[in-house]
Amino acid sequence: MGDNEIFFSIIVPIYNIEKYLRECIESVLTQDFLNYELILVDDGSTDRSVAICDEYACKDERIIVIHKQNGGLVSARQAGCKIAKGLYCLCLDGDDWVEKNYLETLYKIAKEEAPDIIAFNYYESNENIKREILTKYHYGMYYRPDIENNILPKLIYSFGSVKFNYSIWSKAFKRELYVKQQLKLDQKIKIGEDLACVIPCVYDANSIYFERKCLYNYRYNPSSMTKNKKSFRWDGMELIYTHFLNCLPMDNFNFEDQINQKVFHELVNIIKTQFYRNISFFELRKEIQKNINNNSYKKVIKESKFPISSIYFYFKLFIRLKIFFPFYILSKVK
Numbered sequence: 001m002g003d004n005e006i007f008f009s010i011i012v013p014i015y016n017i018e019k020y021l022r023e024c025i026e027s028v029l030t031q032d033f034l035n036y037e038l039i040l041v042d043d044g045s046t047d048r049s050v051a052i053c054d055e056y057a058c059k060d061e062r063i064i065v066i067h068k069q070n071g072g073l074v075s076a077r078q079a080g081c082k083i084a085k086g087l088y089c090l091c092l093d094g095d096d097w098v099e100k101n102y103l104e105t106l107y108k109i110a111k112e113e114a115p116d117i118i119a120f121n122y123y124e125s126n127e128n129i130k131r132e133i134l135t136k137y138h139y140g141m142y143y144r145p146d147i148e149n150n151i152l153p154k155l156i157y158s159f160g161s162v163k164f165n166y167s168i169w170s171k172a173f174k175r176e177l178y179v180k181q182q183l184k185l186d187q188k189i190k191i192g193e194d195l196a197c198v199i200p201c202v203y204d205a206n207s208i209y210f211e212r213k214c215l216y217n218y219r220y221n222p223s224s225m226t227k228n229k230k231s232f233r234w235d236g237m238e239l240i241y242t243h244f245l246n247c248l249p250m251d252n253f254n255f256e257d258q259i260n261q262k263v264f265h266e267l268v269n270i271i272k273t274q275f276y277r278n279i280s281f282f283e284l285r286k287e288i289q290k291n292i293n294n295n296s297y298k299k300v301i302k303e304s305k306f307p308i309s310s311i312y313f314y315f316k317l318f319i320r321l322k323i324f325f326p327f328y329i330l331s332k333v334k
Contacts, residue, residue, distance in 0.1 A: 013076035014094040015094075021052050021053075022052060027217075031100065039066065043075070050067065072190055077182055085175075090173075147205065147206075153253050157258040159307060185197060200244075230273065245259075263296075
């Protein structure tokens with residue numbers, strides 16, 4: 001790496017988050033490690049986020065601002081990664097913030113180990129709490145044989161074992177690895193964007209380093225999640241299902257079974273959220289039956305396998321018997 005090369009590209013998609021944006025940007029500008037570029041992607045904001053981005057760009061030459069029409073999270077990240085120059089790429093959501101030692105910690109790992117991916121822990125934070133969220137993977141370096149033996153067989157879906165954290169903002173990626181996969185994503189994907197990018201990145205990686213420290217603050221607001229219940233789009237997981245079929249080898253690491261299980265799991269959530277809508281149960285029942293009969297979901301329902309001890313075994317049975325009242329009950333309690 002030459003003296004003038006940028007080490008980190010930090011990509012921040014921004015849409016109408018003026019309340020939190022300054023805290024996010026300041027958490028980067030106050031880092032002890034200085035060799036980075038901060039790419040602020042204004043995805044068609046209509047609030048003061050636009051002015052805040054431009055204000056900071058005038059103050060610091062490391063800040064680059066992209067103003068674009070609203071296109072969603074995938075398109076915003078794609079716009080950022082197209083101009084990224086850093087050795088490693090990081091994603092930061094504009095309503096979150098990072099710890100003071102964020103870049104310094106990642107730099108030391110990158111210089112000593114040079115992994116393709118660095119995965120780190122994070123805090124769930126709001127005004128009242130700051131709770132550590134820790135991985136159950138052992139800390140340190142995983143080389144390709146370790147990845148193949150310990151991560152890929154359970155990467156997408158697993159029963160009762162260590163689950164891989166799909167959040168894109170809790171990882172640093174070598175730029176070529178990240179950009180390749182981010183640019184493959186369909187911009188129509190509006191749910192599971194992190195999952196769709198991170199899984200292929202992990203599959204392509206020759207090394208992953210798991211860091212114990214919590215370096216990121218995910219802004220968690222449980223009250224807003226319960227007050228703003230929205231129904232998920234039917235095409236969300238179908239787009240991700242198609243994406244995985246196109247970019248992962250189905251014959252390796254039981255990926256086909258894992259994908260079927262993961263998509264069915266999310267299909268249960270999609271069905272549940274339909275009951276958030278102010279439509280009669282019988283109208284929703286007809287709509288659900290119509291949508292689960294499309295080719296992708298029909299195949300997943302048929303081919304996904306769950307042990308009898310799993311609640312999804314019974315959800316699959318309910319769907320096949322066209323019994324949807326349990327999903328209505330689920331929508332009221334979760």
